[in-house]
Amino acid sequence: MSSTVTITRQDGIAVVTIDNPPVNAVGQAVRQGLWDAVPVLEEDASVQAVVLACAGRTFIAGADIREFDGGSMQPWLPDLVERIHASSKPWIAALHGTVLGGGLETALGCHCRIADSRTKVGLPEVALGILPGAGGTQRAPRLTGAAAAVQLVTTGAPISAAQAMEVGLVDRLSDDLTADAMTFARDVAGKPVPRLDPAPAQTDLTADDWDKLRAEVAKKARGQISPVRAFDSVRNAFTMDLADGMKAEREIFLELKETDQSKALRHAFFAERAVGKPAALKSGTPRDIAQLAVIGGGLMGSGIATAAISAGYPTTIVEQSAEAAQAAQDRVAGNLASAVKRGKITEATRDATLALLTTTDDFNAVATADLIIEAVFEETDVKRAVFDKLAATARPDAILATNTSYIDPTSFTAQVPNPERIMGLHFFSPAHIMRLVEVVKTPDTHPDVLATGFVMAKKMRKVAVLSGICDGFIGNRILGAYGRMAGYLLEDGASAAQIDGAMKAFGMPMGPFEMFDMAGLQIGYANRKREAATRDPNRRYSRIPDLIVEDGATGQKTGRGFYRYEAGNRAALPSPETDALIAAERAAQGITPRDFTDAQIVAMLHAVQVNEAAMILAEGVAERPLDIDVVKMMGYGYPRWRGGPMQQADAYGTAQVLATMQAIADADPASWQVAPLLREVGVQNSPFAARNK
Numbered sequence: 033m034s035s036t037v038t039i040t041r042q043d044g045i046a047v048v049t050i051d052n053p054p055v056n057a058v059g060q061a062v063r064q065g066l067w068d069a070v071p072v073l074e075e076d077a078s079v080q081a082v083v084l085a086c087a088g089r090t091f092i093a094g095a096d097i098r099e100f101d102g103g104s105m106q107p108w109l110p111d112l113v114e115r116i117h118a119s120s121k122p123w124i125a126a127l128h129g130t131v132l133g134g135g136l137e138t139a140l141g142c143h144c145r146i147a148d149s150r151t152k153v154g155l156p157e158v159a160l161g162i163l164p165g166a167g168g169t170q171r172a173p174r175l176t177g178a179a180a181a182v183q184l185v186t187t188g189a190p191i192s193a194a195q196a197m198e199v200g201l202v203d204r205l206s207d208d209l210t211a212d213a214m215t216f217a218r219d220v221a222g223k224p225v226p227r228l229d230p231a232p233a234q235t236d237l238t239a240d241d242w243d244k245l246r247a248e249v250a251k252k253a254r255g256q257i258s259p260v261r262a263f264d265s266v267r268n269a270f271t272m273d274l275a276d277g278m279k280a281e282r283e284i285f286l287e288l289k290e291t292d293q294s295k296a297l298r299h300a301f302f303a304e305r306a307v308g309k310p311a312a313l314k315s316g317t318p319r320d321i322a323q324l325a326v327i328g329g330g331l332m333g334s335g336i337a338t339a340a341i342s343a344g345y346p347t348t349i350v351e352q353s354a355e356a357a358q359a360a361q362d363r364v365a366g367n368l369a370s371a372v373k374r375g376k377i378t379e380a381t382r383d384a385t386l387a388l389l390t391t392t393d394d395f396n397a398v399a400t401a402d403l404i405i406e407a408v409f410e411e412t413d414v415k416r417a418v419f420d421k422l423a424a425t426a427r428p429d430a431i432l433a434t435n436t437s438y439i440d441p442t443s444f445t446a447q448v449p450n451p452e453r454i455m456g457l458h459f460f461s462p463a464h465i466m467r468l469v470e471v472v473k474t475p476d477t478h479p480d481v482l483a484t485g486f487v488m489a490k491k492m493r494k495v496a497v498l499s500g501i502c503d504g505f506i507g508n509r510i511l512g513a514y515g516r517m518a519g520y521l522l523e524d525g526a527s528a529a530q531i532d533g534a535m536k537a538f539g540m541p542m543g544p545f546e547m548f549d550m551a552g553l554q555i556g557y558a559n560r561k562r563e564a565a566t567r568d569p570n571r572r573y574s575r576i577p578d579l580i581v582e583d584g585a586t587g588q589k590t591g592r593g594f595y596r597y598e599a600g601n602r603a604a605l606p607s608p609e610t611d612a613l614i615a616a617e618r619a620a621q622g623i624t625p626r627d628f629t630d631a632q633i634v635a636m637l638h639a640v641q642v643n644e645a646a647m648i649l650a651e652g653v654a655e656r657p658l659d660i661d662v663v664k665m666m667g668y669g670y671p672r673w674r675g676g677p678m679q680q681a682d683a684y685g686t687a688q689v690l691a692t693m694q695a696i697a698d699a700d701p702a703s704w705q706v707a708p709l710l711r712e713v714g715v716q717n718s719p720f721a722a723r724n725k
């Protein structure tokens with residue numbers, strides 16, 4: 033027996049325990065241990081029933097994802113699950129924690145399932161670009177029927193133990209799992225072993241219904257293949273017997289595992305965890321934060337405060353007047369009310385959470401805070417004035433954070449004593465919903481302060497990424513290159529609708545011009561005015577966005593920007609006025625509009641992002657390519673199934689990205705230069721992933 037799988041026996045019941053921290057992933061050693069356990073228990077006449085349980089915080093949370101990149105190692109999970117199911121003695125799976133993927137599939141191979149009432153079960157494989165490949169798409173439908181199986185398998189969303197019981201995945205619920213699993217085992221010992229009917233599962237759905245459902249799944253998947261193929265496999269359960277369905281499932285699993293999409297999604301999974309462990313954090317010890325303060329209760333400040341109180345931090349919002357403080361209070365209450373409406377929290381939780389919030393117009397309230405987040409208007413002088421006051425009022429050891437999204441924090445904090453306690457915490461709007469936070473390190477920031485930022489972000493259920501200082505930090509600086517290229521493409525002849533359409537077909541939730549209109553054009557306009565004096569005069573400057581703003585159109589809120597919007601409707605419609613303005617500007621610049629293919633648009637917009645990212649890496653602003661990928665996926669809607677721009681560069685081949693960038697730079701050398709790091713990797717066609725160590 034392997035050390036990860038042990039057997040104990042008590043009164044005719046064997047307990048097989050898996051102990052493979054942290055999440056009991058069913059890797060090769062666990063599979064081998066279980067594989068060996070089955071015949072031992074078959075041959076042991078003293079054993080009448082078997083309980084399969086896990087030590088630690090969870091039952092099996094899935095296959096070991098780290099094994100997916102190597103060759104597959106026997107025994108394979110589908111064979112193991114089948115071996116357990118074929119046992120002549122009943123196996124009872126005792127479930128707790130997060131029973132996911134191969135974990136649930138193993139449990140479905142057992143003959144009975146009992147779950148701790150706090151358990152969550154699910155088949156999240158589609159989120160890794162694969163499908164449940166150990167019988168999940170065949171056994172689940174035979175237990176639950178079509179609707180629940182389609183939902184489980186194509187969304188990957190976990191369900192509660194109670195829901196699992198309702199749909200037939202679980203037989204009993206328990207609040208004392210160890211004892212109740214033994215009772216269950218005794219109840220079924222010596223009786224005929226309950227087995228799944230291998231005949232095709234029954235359904236009322238017609239072929240037409242199935243086709244409609246498939247179209248819905250494909251629409252939601254927006255370019256991702258795995259939900260659609262997983263759906264096909266579930267459908268097989270209603271036309272094939274178990275053995276044939278399993279064979280077909282295995283084929284689809286092997287096909288999906290090798291796709292770029294699955295590789296990208298696996299990269300995304302590990303990258304999201306690796307960003308929390310940057311080298312710069314190794315020497316940091318997080319400080320305790322008992323009291324938070326947020327300066328500014330606008331959209332951003334109240335979003336941050338909502339996230340903070342939701343994570344359990346007592347928080348004070350400081351505003352300039354009693355009215356503004358009340359408005360901030362209302363905003364936070366509104367955020368929580370909408371969480372109740374969406375079923376995310378209960379009314380009782382809302383009330384308990386809101387009780388952690390104080391709002392005031394008295395700046396002295398920051399004196400008791402351990403961590404203070406400035407979230408005022410993005411203007412150097414406005415921020416400096418806040419830090420002047422903080423220098424006088426905050427405790428000398430309080431951590432001071434700024435939510436700046438572009439401006440170098442050192443440009444408005446030089447007057448503050450103990451600069452090692454200052455960092456940037458760049459939240460994304462709406463801050464109580466968006467999961468990304470860029471933790472910005474100044475040259476003085478102490479590692480303990482950074483570590484505190486990371487811990488706080490985690491408590492807020494956010495993903496923190498470390499960034500050094502540069503204009504726009506990691507995310508907005510790359511967005512700058514993306515927006516600039518989109519602007520040139522527009523001026524050169526592509527329409528906003530074509531560019532947006534190409535990027536949506538690529539997988540972005542919206543194109544650049546829809547995004548600009550949604551965010552409002554005035555912030556970019558103000559930024560460009562701020563940068564005007566320092567801008568390289570030789571670099572091409574497209575005036576179109578400025579002309580639109582100066583024409584009185586600032587995006588969705590005003591009913592017009594790059595597009596036209598009807599009142600109360602976010603649909604982007606063509607704007608004849610904006611189109612005329614663009615045509616006039618092209619003529620004024622002597623530009624004859626030319627055609628671009630969608631593929632060219634995508635390749636160019638991708639290449640300039642990777643090029644900017646390569647500079648960011650070389651400057652040390654981001655530690656690793658994966659940090660950049662996570663920023664773009666979590667903050668900017670970059671499709672997870674593409675894994676972020678750097679992972680996508682590896683999938684295209686960095687040589688190809690270099691060639692595209694070289695062509696862009698050759699055509700307009702004053703505006704674009706190939707980043708030396710992109711040249712270095714591109715010449716060798718070596719992947720950025722090699723630099724993720």
Ligand code: TC6
Pocket residue numbers: 054055057093094095096097098109110130132133134135156157160163164165166285302305306
């Ligand atoms: C599958 O089952 C396919 C079957 C078909 C086969 C034919 N493998 O997330 P955390 C690591 S596909 C390897 O921070 P939490 C994770 O990297 C799989 N490692 O903890 C991290 O390592 P680090 C289907 C894994 O409490 C550590 O465990 N299953 C795996 O916030 C802690 O993880 C899934 O997709 C794994 N399967 O959340 C479930 N899972 O410390 C994936 C975790 O070195 N996992 N690790 O950074 C999860 O959703 C969550 O990890 C969790 C625990 C909910 C289980």
